[in-house]
Amino acid sequence: MPRMLDVSDEVRAEIGDEEADRLLAGETAPGSYDCTSCRTPGDSEQERTSTVLFIGDETAVLAFAHAGCLPSQVVQVTEEQLRGAVKSIAGDSVDTGDLEPDKVVREQAVLGVTSGLVLIAGELHPALVVEPTAPIARPGTTGSGDDFLPLLIEQGFMPLTELSAVPPVLHGWSVLLAVGQLHAVLQPGSNGGRPVAWWQAHQPLQVTEGWRAAANKHQQVLMFAASVGSIGRQPREDLLRDALDQAAATGKLVAAALPLAGT
Numbered sequence: 001m002p003r004m005l006d007v008s009d010e011v012r013a014e015i016g017d018e019e020a021d022r023l024l025a026g027e028t029a030p031g032s033y034d035c036t037s038c039r040t041p042g043d044s045e046q047e048r049t050s051t052v053l054f055i056g057d058e059t060a061v062l063a064f065a066h067a068g069c070l071p072s073q074v075v076q077v078t079e080e081q082l083r084g085a086v087k088s089i090a091g092d093s094v095d096t097g098d099l100e101p102d103k104v105v106r107e108q109a110v111l112g113v114t115s116g117l118v119l120i121a122g123e124l125h126p127a128l129v130v131e132p133t134a135p136i137a138r139p140g141t142t143g144s145g146d147d148f149l150p151l152l153i154e155q156g157f158m159p160l161t162e163l164s165a166v167p168p169v170l171h172g173w174s175v176l177l178a179v180g181q182l183h184a185v186l187q188p189g190s191n192g193g194r195p196v197a198w199w200q201a202h203q204p205l206q207v208t209e210g211w212r213a214a215a216n217k218h219q220q221v222l223m224f225a226a227s228v229g230s231i232g233r234q235p236r237e238d239l240l241r242d243a244l245d246q247a248a249a250t251g252k253l254v255a256a257a258l259p260l261a262g263t
Helices: 009-015 017-025 079-088 148-155 209-218 237-249
Strands: 032-034 041-043 049-055 060-066 073-076 095-097 111-120 123-132 174-178 181-187 196-206 220-226 253-262
Touching: 009 017, 009 049, 009 073, 041 060, 111 181, 111 196, 111 209, 111 220, 111 237, 123 181, 123 209, 148 220, 148 253, 174 209, 174 220, 209 220, 209 253, 220 237, 237 253
Parallel strands: 049 073, 123 220, 174 253
Antiparallel strands: 032 041, 049 060, 060 095, 111 123, 174 181, 181 196, 220 253
16 A cells, blocks of 8 residues: 655655655555654554655665654764664664765754743743754764754854843744644744744644743743753753753753744
8 A cells, every 4th residue: 555655855866766666655664653753653554754764874774754753854874873773763664774875964853842931030931942852963064063052043042141031032933832732833934935844743732721821921932942961851840940040051052032823
């Protein structure tokens, strides 16, 4: 049975037309899989699924992701990272081969997003805290450095040293809230086009009544972005605030106020 697969041109160029056509025809694609991004089950017979090709120095792994989590793409990784990826998705449907990488492509990390209320100047503000699960390289590079915060600063996010004032509004970006659930963080489209998803939830995220009320009151959401390992998963908002304060004090936090899209 044909699968609801997305095979990008760059993935097709690496695996070849014959293998790409076999995937699309359902001959070699899995039915069910664990998404390589969010790690929850997916079904390529029932929902749009992206093919994601991880290429190391000598080998390659073809994995699958919900189309809402990741687009179909080629991801350049080190051979060590690739071995780790194979271990993490062992038992899932993956194909390994001896494809030779012939181009430099960007690296992909998963963004963790946490919602919470943050007290600034005596008033509660709705906030999203974004932290990647691994260092993010600048597109087109293969270095091991973390360019996550510099890339956001170039987009207009402001470095913070303390949480004493509401950060400036970043026009063109927005937070999509629909039917009381968090759907996406949107960024400006290329050449002034329609906004596109910078981050999109695979399934809409529930937010608290207090968070939603604060978002509707302010008509904006504060987005804080931190370097990998700076925040972690905090079970309470006071602990989240402590982690934010520590990240700001050590120069590992940027922020902006994003207008609210939806209700």
